[in-house]
Amino acid sequence: MPYPQKIDFIKLLLTLSKTLDLGTSGLTRHHQMVALASMKMASLLGLRRDEKEDLFCSAIIHDIGVSTSAEKARIMDIDYDAVNHAIVGWTRLKESPILFPYAETVKHHHDRWDGSNIGLKGEDIPLNSRIIHLVDRMTFIIKNDKPVIGQETEIIKQIERLSGKFFQPLLVKCIKELIMEESFLLDITSDFLPSLINNYAPSIIREVDLDGLMSIASIFAHVIDNKSTYTMRHSLNIANISVWLAKRIGFSEKELKMIEIAALLHDIGKLSVPDDILEKPGRLSPEEFNIMRGHTYFTYHILNSIDEFDTISEWAAFHHEKLNGSGYPFHLKEGQLSMGSRIMAVSDKFSALSEDRPYRKSLTNKEIIAELNVMVESGDIDGKIVKILKEEIEEIRGLINKEV
Ligand SMILES: [Fe+2]
Numbered sequence: 511m512p513y514p515q516k517i518d519f520i521k522l523l524l525t526l527s528k529t530l531d532l533g534t535s536g537l538t539r540h541h542q543m544v545a546l547a548s549m550k551m552a553s554l555l556g557l558r559r560d561e562k563e564d565l566f567c568s569a570i571i572h573d574i575g576v577s578t579s580a581e582k583a584r585i586m587d588i589d590y591d592a593v594n595h596a597i598v599g600w601t602r603l604k605e606s607p608i609l610f611p612y613a614e615t616v617k618h619h620h621d622r623w624d625g626s627n628i629g630l631k632g633e634d635i636p637l638n639s640r641i642i643h644l645v646d647r648m649t650f651i652i653k654n655d656k657p658v659i660g661q662e663t664e665i666i667k668q669i670e671r672l673s674g675k676f677f678q679p680l681l682v683k684c685i686k687e688l689i690m691e692e693s694f695l696l697d698i699t700s701d702f703l704p705s706l707i708n709n710y711a712p713s714i715i716r717e718v719d720l721d722g723l724m725s726i727a728s729i730f731a732h733v734i735d736n737k738s739t740y741t742m743r744h745s746l747n748i749a750n751i752s753v754w755l756a757k758r759i760g761f762s763e764k765e766l767k768m769i770e771i772a773a774l775l776h777d778i779g780k781l782s783v784p785d786d787i788l789e790k791p792g793r794l795s796p797e798e799f800n801i802m803r804g805h806t807y808f809t810y811h812i813l814n815s816i817d818e819f820d821t822i823s824e825w826a827a828f829h830h831e832k833l834n835g836s837g838y839p840f841h842l843k844e845g846q847l848s849m850g851s852r853i854m855a856v857s858d859k860f861s862a863l864s865e866d867r868p869y870r871k872s873l874t875n876k877e878i879i880a881e882l883n884v885m886v887e888s889g890d891i892d893g894k895i896v897k898i899l900k901e902e903i904e905e906i907r908g909l910i911n912k913e914v
């Protein structure tokens with residue numbers, strides 16, 4: 511596929527934002543709820559088209575600064591001063607040539623109207639941040655175990671309690687109007703939400719090149735890696751090693767960028783794995799390992815639903831497949847595993863063995879080679895790639911934890 515190319519930018523953001531809502535209890539659709547409710551507020555307030563675009567794009571990724579399940583749980587308390595993840599989100603977004611326009615809105619999405627936390631105050635807070643703050647807190651007042659119709663009075667009571675403190679009174683007035691329409695609460699909580707989102711989302715087709723996609727991928731790599739202290743740099747490590755091996759094997763410039771993106775996103779499905787499994791200070795039980803084995807399935811389906819990522823999704827998601835067909839989750843065989851997928855599998859093993867894990871320290875080069883040899887002999891991974899790696903092991907080891 512030639513780059514730069516015109517891509518459906520909203521579809522890309524919507525797909526990636528789903529990963530932010532992956533959790534132990536499945537997909538919570540928090541970002542979609544906030545985005546749809548924000549768009550309804552925007553219509554009521556008569557926002558301009560460009561303001562609506564900024565609002566939608568910011569709302570659909572507003573919690574990009576959250577990685578751990580513990581933090582996800584904390585920010586559900588509406589009185590909690592959740593400003594930290596907003597700053598983290600801003601720090602990540604402002605580095606991307608594609609997503610930086612949304613950094614400011616995300617930075618201020620928990621700033622309180624009365625200035626009682628460290629953010630801005632009153633009308634100095636960007637309007638879109640004020641809208642996201644209000645609808646975001648509102649979504650956490652809704653009780654999932656009760657019919658949503660009938661909760662209006664309680665929701666309004668809670669919001670009014672914070673009017674003039676957290677929220678701008680004018681916006682509170684608007685949202686009260688929306689809440690009194692049954693359809694509003696049903697739209698944001700029912701199974702129609704994903705299709706409604708498509709109706710309300712602005713249409714943005716924009717030109718993006720592989721470097722732009724890479725900047726988005728590296729933001730998500732940080733979200734993934736920050737989920738566990740043991741994987742702090744895993745996605746970056748596997749990216750460095752995959753690119754090194756692919757270069758040696760003769761990949762083109764374009765393919766090198768593609769494999770870097772695939773590596774940065776290879777574990778995106780791990781956002782569905784509970785933190786206590788990722789942080790477990792010992793070997794996983796069979797049941798925990800089963801949960802872990804689901805992660806590449808999620809990686810595949812998330813990335814494969816992005817049109818531009820057809821090859822990237824395979825390179826990323828097949829890193830636990832084995833040439834002898836005994837890998838997971840698709841049990842692919844030698845003929846179905848392309849060079850990109852094979853490089854990813856070898857890089858993943860090498861990075862993992864070079865990094866500390868909860869149940870062991872990083873291995874020495876000699877120990878790593880011994881482990882990789884066993885895997886080649888069992889027909890798990892490609893011996894030709896391992897041969898290149900063994901010849902240059904010192905140099906490749908130097909890529910682990912290297913600042914980029
Ligand atoms: Fe937030």
Ligand SMILES: [Fe+2]
Pocket residue numbers: 540544572573646
């Ligand atoms: Fe949120």
Ligand SMILES: [Fe+2]
Pocket residue numbers: 776777805806829830858
């Ligand atoms: Fe993995």
